[in-house]
Amino acid sequence: xxxxxxxxxxxxxxxxxxxxQPVNTGHLTAELVSAAQGIAPxxxxxxxxxxxxxxxxxxxxxxxGDSGEATKIAWTLPAGWTASGFTWPAPHRxxxxxxxxxxxxxxxxxxxxxxxxxxxxxxSTVSLQAKADFLVCxxxxxPESAALNLSLPVTDGPALADPKWGAVVAKTLAEAPKxxxxxxxFEAQGQAVKLAVTGAVxxxxxMADAYFxxxxxxxxxxxxxxxxxxxxxxxxxSIVAGYDFQSPTPPKDLAGxxxxxxxxxxxxxxxxxxxxxxxxxxxxxxxxxxxxxxxxLGLASAAFFALLGGLILNLMPCVFPxxxxxxxxxxxxxxxxxxxxxxxxxxxxxxxxTFLGLAAILIALRAAGSAVGWGFQxxxxxxxxxxxxxxxxxxLNLSGVFEIGTSLxxxxxxxxxxxxxxxxxxxxxxxxxxxxxxxAPFMGPALGWALTQPPVxxxxxxxxxxxxxxxxxxxxxFVPGLLSRLPRPGPWMDVFKKAxxxxxxxxxxxxxxxxTVQVGPDAVPRILGAAVLLALAAWIAGAAQRQxxxxxxxxxxxxxxxxVGAVAVVGGALWPAYAIADAAQSSGEAKLDDEAYTxxxxxxxxxxxxxxxxxxxxxxxxxxxxxxxxxxxxKAVSEALARNNAVYLKADWTKRDAVIAAELARFGRAGxxxxxxxxxxxxxxxxxxxxxxxxxxVKALDAAGRTS
Numbered sequence: 001x002x003x004x005x006x007x008x009x010x011x012x013x014x015x016x017x018x019x020x021q022p023v024n025t026g027h028l029t030a031e032l033v034s035a036a037q038g039i040a041p042x043x044x045x046x047x048x049x050x051x052x053x054x055x056x057x058x059x060x061x062x063x064x065g066d067s068g069e070a071t072k073i074a075w076t077l078p079a080g081w082t083a084s085g086f087t088w089p090a091p092h093r094x095x096x097x098x099x100x101x102x103x104x105x106x107x108x109x110x111x112x113x114x115x116x117x118x119x120x121x122x123x124s125t126v127s128l129q130a131k132a133d134f135l136v137c138x139x140x141x142x143p144e145s146a147a148l149n150l151s152l153p154v155t156d157g158p159a160l161a162d163p164k165w166g167a168v169v170a171k172t173l174a175e176a177p178k179x180x181x182x183x184x185x186f187e188a189q190g191q192a193v194k195l196a197v198t199g200a201v202x203x204x205x206x207m208a209d210a211y212f213x214x215x216x217x218x219x220x221x222x223x224x225x226x227x228x229x230x231x232x233x234x235x236x237x238s239i240v241a242g243y244d245f246q247s248p249t250p251p252k253d254l255a256g257x258x259x260x261x262x263x264x265x266x267x268x269x270x271x272x273x274x275x276x277x278x279x280x281x282x283x284x285x286x287x288x289x290x291x292x293x294x295x296x297l298g299l300a301s302a303a304f305f306a307l308l309g310g311l312i313l314n315l316m317p318c319v320f321p322x323x324x325x326x327x328x329x330x331x332x333x334x335x336x337x338x339x340x341x342x343x344x345x346x347x348x349x350x351x352x353x354t355f356l357g358l359a360a361i362l363i364a365l366r367a368a369g370s371a372v373g374w375g376f377q378x379x380x381x382x383x384x385x386x387x388x389x390x391x392x393x394x395x396l397n398l399s400g401v402f403e404i405g406t407s408l409x410x411x412x413x414x415x416x417x418x419x420x421x422x423x424x425x426x427x428x429x430x431x432x433x434x435x436x437x438x439x440a441p442f443m444g445p446a447l448g449w450a451l452t453q454p455p456v457x458x459x460x461x462x463x464x465x466x467x468x469x470x471x472x473x474x475x476x477x478f479v480p481g482l483l484s485r486l487p488r489p490g491p492w493m494d495v496f497k498k499a500x501x502x503x504x505x506x507x508x509x510x511x512x513x514x515x516t517v518q519v520g521p522d523a524v525p526r527i528l529g530a531a532v533l534l535a536l537a538a539w540i541a542g543a544a545q546r547q548x549x550x551x552x553x554x555x556x557x558x559x560x561x562x563x564v565g566a567v568a569v570v571g572g573a574l575w576p577a578y579a580i581a582d583a584a585q586s587s588g589e590a591k592l593d594d595e596a597y598t599x600x601x602x603x604x605x606x607x608x609x610x611x612x613x614x615x616x617x618x619x620x621x622x623x624x625x626x627x628x629x630x631x632x633x634x635k636a637v638s639e640a641l642a643r644n645n646a647v648y649l650k651a652d653w654t655k656r657d658a659v660i661a662a663e664l665a666r667f668g669r670a671g672x673x674x675x676x677x678x679x680x681x682x683x684x685x686x687x688x689x690x691x692x693x694x695x696x697x698v699k700a701l702d703a704a705g706r707t708s
Contacts (some may be wrong), residue, residue, distance in 0.1 A: 019152070025144035027136040028053045032150035033109070033127065035169035038159035039152050041120040045159070047150060048109040048169050049073055049132055057104045057138045063215055063256075065101035065222045069135040069143075070109050071110065076129040079207035080117030083128075086110040088452040088575035090257055090264035091213055096662060100223040101137075102213055109172045122156045139658035177264035180236075184269035186254045193220065195269055196278035197258055198234030206236050206261040214256035217245040233277035299457050303464040310468020317612070340620045342426045344477025348470040350428020359459055365654075369406035381515055381550035385527050388511035389534050391397045395504035396535060402542035428470065477587070514619045514654070592629040594639055599659065606682045611646035613697070614685070616664060616674035617653040623690065631692035641699045644680075644705025649650070 015170045029052040036045040042281045044568035051059055060068040088110065091102040120126070128150045136142050153159075161167070166511040182199035195212055203490070210228050214220055220241035229236040255268040324431050398404065508531070516525040543555070595601065595615055605612050615632065617624040641648055653672050665672060667687065677700040686700050 007301055008598050021149065022052075023146040023148060025136070025146050026121050026135065027057045027142060027144060028059065028134060030132055030134070030146040030148060032148045033165040033169065034150060034152060034162055034274075035111075035166045036159040037162050038154070038155040039114065039116045039120075039126070040155050040158050041116055041122065042118040044113055044115040046087075046111045046169050046173065047114050047128070048084075048111040048165070048172065049130075049148075050132070051108050053104065053106055053108070053136070055106070057136050058094055058101075059108070059136055059315070060101065060103040061213070061218045062086070062088050063102055063213065064135075065094070065217070066099035067096075068101050068137060070104065070214070071135075072133045073110075073112070073193070074129075074131045078126060081126070082115045082127075084113040086112060087173060089176050090259055093211070095223070096658065102222070109125045109169060111169055111173055116154065120154045122154050124154045126152050126154060128231075167447065175264070177266040179268075181268050182258070182265055182267050183275070184254075184258075184267040185272040185274055186269040187271070187274055188241060188245050188250060191241055192255070193239045193245060194236055194274055195239060195254065196234065196236040196274040196277055197265075197267055198231070198278050199265075200233075200236045201263070201265065202260060203232075205263075210235055210237065210260045211260065212237055212239060212256055212258050212267075214254065215474040216242075216244060216251075216255075219245070219254060219256075229279045229634075230280040230281040231276070232441070234275075236274060265388065284461070299460060305463040306461045307468040310465040311471060312466075313469050313471055314652040334485060341477050343476045346422075346424035347428040347477075348474045350424070350425040350682070351432055351470040352428075352463070353465045354429045354432040354458060355462055355469070358464035381523070384514050385523075385530070386512055388508050389530060390503050390533060391511065392531050393508045393538065395501040395508065396538040398501035399498055400506060400542075401474060401535070401538045402545060403684075406568040410692065411590060432466075432469070558678060581701050592633055592641065592648050594648045594650045597660070599663070602649060602678070605647050605649075606678060609680050611644050611680050611701060612649060612676075613641070613646060613676040613701060614649045614676040614678070615662065616650060616653060616669075616672045616676075618649040618652065618672050621653075621672045627675075631694045631697055636693050636694050640701040644701050646701055647706065677704050679700060 020034075021033045023027050027066045031050050033050050034045065034047045034049055039045050050073070053059060060070050062070050064070055071086075072085070077083060088105070089108060091104060094101040094103050094105075114128070130150075131145060133143065133145045136144050161170075180199065180201055184195065184197045186193055186195045207228050207230055211226055212220075220242045222242075226242035227238040229238070234241070251266055252271050254271075256266075258265045258267050272613050499528070511682055512524065512527055515527060595617075597616075602612060602614065613699070615624075615628075619625075640646070647701055651657075651660045651663065653664075664670065666674070667674060667676070675690075675692065675697075676685035677688065678685045686697055687705070688700055
């Protein structure tokens with residue numbers, strides 16, 4: 001009898017409560033929760049999709065911003081039952097490099113209004129089922145989904161609030177953006193949109209961090225700051241216009257959420273003259289300044305800086321071996337201006353096509369949410385390995401092991417052939433590939449600006465960079481006076497050609513070192529084994545060419561060379577894929593005592609009142625390594641650090657790091673190197689030149705120390 005009574009009591013209690021089962025999708029836990037213990041026939045209650053998100057990850061608002069995808073839910077309900085769309089809480093800004101997204105971290109509840117039909121039977125239990133889809137992102141994005149269910153008892157009268165979730169859901173609904181009698185108007189003024197909002201709730205409000213989140217993903221440029229102008233009864237925001245305002249039929253309404261002083265209001269602005277009551281008092285005293293170092297450029301100035309950077313890029317050490325090859329090629333024409341022009345144009349075409357191709361890939365990756373920058377391809381070990389094997393192949397060709405497009409007996413005489421133009425085009429491609437690790441003066445701000453702009457503007461800047469890079473050698477080919485100064489063809493060319501092989505072998509050694517930094521010493525036997533196979537393939541190909549030159553059969557040898565080369569590339573570079581090791585990065589042979597950079601460590605040092613030198617670097621960045629050897633790892637810099645009680649932090653970007661990518665973007669840069677010196681009293685850092693000297697570093701450290 002007692003067992004029967006206890007069982008009945010147990011059933012009575014749990015039949016009167018909402019029951020749901022949480023689902024772990026991988027990077028969040030999702031469940032359906034109810035604000036009430038049950039639901040009466042004809043009643044409307046709120047249930048919510050709860051997301052408990054792993055630290056460091058986030059999901060998205062209804063408008064995800066520059067990238068991402070909003071959370072979705074599809075209900076399976078009994079006949080007559082209905083569910084509304086989400087009531088979206090106000091989102092947070094989620095900056096990622098030059099992008100800004102909108103979403104949620106840690107925990108969020110998305111309430112839904114659930115209505116029971118009048119025919120629902122009291123005493124029964126309804127089972128609600130739904131499929132929720134999430135895009136969960138950190139430095140990568142992973143689509144996840146959950147099949148959810150919620151069981152609710154149908155009660156005779158209105159159900160009581162759920163003791164666990166009732167107050168939580170009610171608070172979420174109370175704080176959610178909603179219309180509150182605000183009046184809003186907007187005007188499109190060139191590239192800007194002026195949004196004016198007035199109303200009683202804005203009088204005297206703290207407007208230091210007011211921000212407008214539009215419902216449309218293409219209404220504004222989400223990453224650009226929104227300047228605030230106060231008025232006696234409201235505010236006016238100056239917002240950079242998005243694609244909606246560039247169309248032939250710009251919008252007549254602008255709807256979204258205005259967040260002011262941590263309170264969120266839903267507003268719908270109409271295209272109308274702006275009210276004077278929304279401006280006139282100036283910006284709020286606590287208006288946030290634009291991030292230090294952000295490139296304040298326009299398209300014309302960014303393109304000009306990119307052109308200058310491209311010209312200077314020709315002087316970078318990573319480009320010299322390939323450009324020396326091109327110089328030897330031009331010298332081989334012996335004053336034949338027409339052929340030299342064709343060769344110069346082919347080289348320029350290779351440069352332009354490769355630069356724009358890399359730019360398109362880079363823009364697409366960043367639009368997809370990847371935190372990548374200039375030189376991004378060298379952050380992937382398979383790409384580094386493949387490039388090392390390609391450099392080896394070029395070196396073996398220069399050494400005469402095999403030939404591309406010419407016979408062994410015709411070195412220098414085959415330059416006028418059709419294959420010579422293809423060779424010049426490939427030389428331009430190779431020059432851009434090996435230039436990727438370098439950042440010349442003026443390049444950093446120009447590329448940093450470009451990657452915050454629409455794709456067309458970004459491609460214009462990259463085109464200017466490509467033109468600057470190709471211009472010197474195209475000019476040599478088209479200016480007879482310069483061409484005539486090149487040495488005449490002769491036996492020296494074969495010697496010079498073979499000598500140029502050794503810088504290529506040095507590039508191979510450098511890339512192998514980059515691999516060891518990225519994935520550890522296990523990379524060495526794999527890449528060297530692939531190199532041996534590739535060298536064997538090149539030797540077999542050369543033997544096939546020699547047989548062909550004397551009339552022998554060579555098809556079998558050429559096939560064997562191709563097979564061995566394929567095995568070399570696949571075995572050494574692509575299979576198995578190099579795993580990014582979790583071990584700490586090597587800091588090379590730097591003589592300075594350095595610490596690994598983290599934003600937390602930098603903040604702690606500034607709190608201690610110590611000057612800080614931050615070096616944003618990468619093993620694949622040749623300019624970074626030259627600066628390290630010649631300007632940083634010196635006795636004078638070491639003494640300056642000690643003299644000023646300064647700390648040296650290294651932000652190593654050899655492998656992809658979203659934190660470092662975001663910091664580079666904050667200072668208007670798309671790649672490394674970047675050198676910052678923070679003073680003892682904090683504030684914005686001094687930005688040092690991309691090409692360092694010992695004196696510049698010492699002077700900056702002493703200036704930082706004098707602020708203490």
